[in-house]
Amino acid sequence: MIDLATGMRPGERYRIENTERAHPFPGFFLDGKYYLGPELLTAVGWLEGTRFIYDALDPTGEPVFPNRAAGNIENLVLTLVDGTRLEVSRLKQWPPEDAEPVAGDSAQGSGDADAGLAPETDAGQAGGRQRTPAVSRLWVAGALVLVGASVVLACLRGRR
DSSP states (O other): OOOGGGOOOTTOEEEEOOOTTSOOOOSEEETTEEESSTTOOOEEEEEETTEEEEOOBOTTSSBSSGGGEEEEEETTEEEETTSOEEEEEEOSSSSOTTSOOOTTOOOOSOOOTTTTTSOEEOTTSGGGOEEOHHHHHHHHHHHHHHHHHHHHHHHHHHHO
8 A cells, every 4th residue: 555645646657756966766666666677576665654665785785775764755755864855756658768678568657567468559559459568478488499499409410
């Protein structure tokens, strides 16, 4: 459950606006958890009420923030423990335009953790075709297995 005081709503992605003088936050919030990548496998941060816990380590293995508490989020503003204030903004599309595209990512703004598994219409594709990235990945994996098996068989035949 997301604390309403944060200004965030369930099912929507939010990112922390980075500035030059503050610790960089390259990920996004979704449903009270903070992720670095679109695959939603492991949260590296989370909200405890309005408190933002960020589980990042510096090069020496120590937490970046004391006790992992980065600061508090209220009304879409993150106030870091050092007093720096950073704006938290809702992402209107996913992935954001200024982000590097990730192969196979299609969870565009749906806010659903399983969005990459559900078919969706991609307006950017001709004719609004349906695409299912999970199935596409299975095709690629299957093709790689077949190519690998062909190479192994060719090597075995060459030894006889």
